[in-house]
Amino acid sequence: MTTFAQAILSGTAQGAIYALLALGFVIIYKATHVISFAQPALMVIGGLFSYHFSAVFGLPFWPSLFIAILLGAGLGMLIERLALRPMIGKPVFTLAIITIGVDVVLRVLANRYIGADSRALRYPGGSERYEFLGLALSHRQVTIIVVTLITVVSLALFIRYAKAGLAMRATALDQETALAQGVKVGAMFALAWAIAGGLAAIAGTFIATGSGGIEQDTWIIALKALPAIIIGGLDSLQGAVIGGLAVGIIEQITAVYQAAYLPFLGTNFSLVAPYALMFVVLLIRPYGLFGTKEVERV
Amino acid sequence: MTTPNTSNIGARAYPTAGKPRPPRGRALLRTSYAQDMALLNTPAKRWSTLALIVAGFLTPLLITDDLLQVLTLGLFAAIGAIGLNLVTGYAGQVSLGHAFFLGLGAYTAAVLGGDAEGRLLGLGMPMYIWLPAAGLVAAAAGLLIGPIAVRLRGLYLAIVTLGVVFLGLHIFREANTLTGGPGVGRRAPDLELFGINFSASGGIPGVDWTRDQQLFLVALVFLVIFGVAARNIARSGVGRAFSAIRDRDVAAAVIGVDLTAHKVLAFALSSFYAGVCGALYYTVVRVIEPTSFDLLLSVQFLAMILIGGVATISGAIMGAIFITALGRIAIEIAHVVPFVSSSVTGGGLFNVFQLEGILYGLLIIVFLIAEPRGLYGIWIRIRNYWKGWPFSY
Numbered sequence: 001m002t003t004f005a006q007a008i009l010s011g012t013a014q015g016a017i018y019a020l021l022a023l024g025f026v027i028i029y030k031a032t033h034v035i036s037f038a039q040p041a042l043m044v045i046g047g048l049f050s051y052h053f054s055a056v057f058g059l060p061f062w063p064s065l066f067i068a069i070l071l072g073a074g075l076g077m078l079i080e081r082l083a084l085r086p087m088i089g090k091p092v093f094t095l096a097i098i099t100i101g102v103d104v105v106l107r108v109l110a111n112r113y114i115g116a117d118s119r120a121l122r123y124p125g126g127s128e129r130y131e132f133l134g135l136a137l138s139h140r141q142v143t144i145i146v147v148t149l150i151t152v153v154s155l156a157l158f159i160r161y162a163k164a165g166l167a168m169r170a171t172a173l174d175q176e177t178a179l180a181q182g183v184k185v186g187a188m189f190a191l192a193w194a195i196a197g198g199l200a201a202i203a204g205t206f207i208a209t210g211s212g213g214i215e216q217d218t219w220i221i222a223l224k225a226l227p228a229i230i231i232g233g234l235d236s237l238q239g240a241v242i243g244g245l246a247v248g249i250i251e252q253i254t255a256v257y258q259a260a261y262l263p264f265l266g267t268n269f270s271l272v273a274p275y276a277l278m279f280v281v282l283l284i285r286p287y288g289l290f291g292t293k294e295v296e297r298v
Numbered sequence: 299m300t301t302p303n304t305s306n307i308g309a310r311a312y313p314t315a316g317k318p319r320p321p322r323g324r325a326l327l328r329t330s331y332a333q334d335m336a337l338l339n340t341p342a343k344r345w346s347t348l349a350l351i352v353a354g355f356l357t358p359l360l361i362t363d364d365l366l367q368v369l370t371l372g373l374f375a376a377i378g379a380i381g382l383n384l385v386t387g388y389a390g391q392v393s394l395g396h397a398f399f400l401g402l403g404a405y406t407a408a409v410l411g412g413d414a415e416g417r418l419l420g421l422g423m424p425m426y427i428w429l430p431a432a433g434l435v436a437a438a439a440g441l442l443i444g445p446i447a448v449r450l451r452g453l454y455l456a457i458v459t460l461g462v463v464f465l466g467l468h469i470f471r472e473a474n475t476l477t478g479g480p481g482v483g484r485r486a487p488d489l490e491l492f493g494i495n496f497s498a499s500g501g502i503p504g505v506d507w508t509r510d511q512q513l514f515l516v517a518l519v520f521l522v523i524f525g526v527a528a529r530n531i532a533r534s535g536v537g538r539a540f541s542a543i544r545d546r547d548v549a550a551a552v553i554g555v556d557l558t559a560h561k562v563l564a565f566a567l568s569s570f571y572a573g574v575c576g577a578l579y580y581t582v583v584r585v586i587e588p589t590s591f592d593l594l595l596s597v598q599f600l601a602m603i604l605i606g607g608v609a610t611i612s613g614a615i616m617g618a619i620f621i622t623a624l625g626r627i628a629i630e631i632a633h634v635v636p637f638v639s640s641s642v643t644g645g646g647l648f649n650v651f652q653l654e655g656i657l658y659g660l661l662i663i664v665f666l667i668a669e670p671r672g673l674y675g676i677w678i679r680i681r682n683y684w685k686g687w688p689f690s691y
Binding site: 034035083086087090092093094096097098100101102103104105107108109111112223226227229230234265266267268269271272275276278279282283286287 | 392446449450452453454456457458460461464465467468469471472593597600604648652655656658659660661662663666667670
């Protein structure tokens with residue numbers, strides 16, 4: 001039982017990172033109806049920004065994170081302005097493929113910076129652990145959960161109550177009508193990409209503080225947010241958070257139990273378990289747990 | 299290309315005999331169903347196709363072996379690109395899962411055609427069994443994905459097929475007895491047909507050709523067969539049903555297209571092509587390494603059809619040759635441009651692999667923004683320019 005509870009706790013911490021990434025995907029999707037495959041690159045580069053400011057320039061952890069969020073947001077806006085704005089009105093598939101192109105280019109640049117070693121960020125709390133009832137959670141994991149909680153709540157409040165948040169919701173609902181009401185739709189696209197870039201930078205920074213740091217193939221982690229958004233539903237913010245947590249927890253539980261109970265699935269099955277979960281959810285609910293079902297009228 | 303021939307319209311509006319005389323040049327108006335369906339509908343196309351095939355068969359005699367190998371890989375990759383174009387270009391079902399089907403084909407061929415006494419499982423079967431089997435096993439997997447695809451649309455489907463790649467990668471890594479395991483891989487079977495081993499130099503009796511020359515010849519023959527077959531699929535009823543589904547699936551269903559059957563068929567056909575492509579491609583590469591069937595490979599194939607031309611066979615071929623040659627092009631650029639180093643560890647701003655990555659990322663972006671019809675679209679512009687010459691309209 002303790003093992004199980006521990007798996008859920010550790011999974012929640014990992015899932016919080018996925019939730020941040022998934023939120024980025026969903027916010028871009030809601031604003032522009034495009035799935036941004038550039039998110040992995042934004043995550044890696046955001047993490048590298050933090051790394052550079054704290055390891056090379058010697059800034060403390062939190063200021064580096066803050067600068068990385070701003071730079072990540074800026075990068076997101078830049079991508080939107082240069083690669084996606086010229087394509088407004090084109091099929092969403094085309095736009096999604098363009099983000100793949102952006103991702104490829106940015107990741108080559110990031111890998112050029114990373115080089116052969118891993119770029120690990122030192123977390124200020126060190127390896128201290130909180131222990132209670134036989135469960136242990138590192139200082140870092142607690143911070144991830146808390147930061148994600150704060151981010152998600154403030155984002156929800158922003159979208160619910162701020163004027164720009166209302167404008168974003170209007171844009172997501174209907175771009176032309178929003179335009180007619182005086183909403184600057186282009187600015188909303190930029191805002192969505194900025195938020196997604198910032199969220200990716202937070203996720204990247206916390207991945208950089210993990211055991212492996214940031215390596216050439218760390219970007220794969222960001223793709224695990226894709227099963228998360230499919231499970232939660234592409235256009236649902238709370239779905240993204242729940243999906244992200246579900247993916248993290250499932251991954252952790254598989255890592256703990258699969259070797260003993262389902263050995264035929266092979267080693268490291270936990271890494272692909274989110275995708276397997278995604279298939280199961282899709283077979284039951286094709287639009288995710290919280291997604292809007294598309295209604296087709298002839 | 300062809301000069302505008304205004305007498306075309308008159309000639310066909312008033313046929314002189316019972317059977318309409320085929321007009322010269324590119325028809326401005328098509329008057330019969332047969333004309334609309336013609337495979338090579340203009341004399342220029344007839345001649346240029348013939349010239350291209352003749353030139354293709356002469357190529358092994360004209361260029362060096364290392365270039366020939368790049369082209370051979372391009373021709374084999376073109377088979378896979380045509381397959382992806384069937385499902386993504388013609389039927390409009392975005393698939394990021396192509397790498398999985400390629401891998402399935404490659405390993406089916408390796409297991410069936412592999413050495414029976416070797417370290418890994420091999421059955422030692424001849425090529426006329428392992429090649430169709432590679433296609434059929436991949437197609438069967440495509441049939442399994444199909445039903446999920448039927449329930450999903452657009453980007454949901456893209457993400458699901460992406461999941462297929464990751465699950466497939468896991469299977470390839472874990473099935474050690476079949477795939478050799480990550481980092482090791484296994485040998486691809488030899489290309490041996492009609493008692494001739496094309497994978498060994500001097501295999502064709504009578505002529506003293508190298509391995510690369512022979513493989514190029516085989517690649518060309520296979521590409522022509524699969525290319526013509528795909529063109530025929532595309533212009534037949536099935537192909538038109540695919541296009542109808544792509545353009546608007548509800549409308550297609552209303553005019554009587556069976557959505558489920560055609561989507562599943564598109565996936566199965568595309569996977570068949572991918573399986574054959576995987577089996578053939580790795581006879582040139584020689585070693586099949588399980589981790590090479592990753593998302594990057596899928597994206598490369600997507601880049602082939604986007605840069606070549608969506609929903610065209612010739613575009614898929616051009617794109618496949620271009621993308622496979624990109625590594626070589628990057629090396630050539632490195633010779634000319636000073637800040638690109640040709641070694642992995644050397645200085646310079648980028649090494650060739652980084653340059654290759656950046657190039658094909660940028661090419662995807664630039665082509666989609668500037669010329670969504672790809673290389674094929676550039677050809678159409680050139681043709682229209684000369685068709686209207688000296689007028690620009």
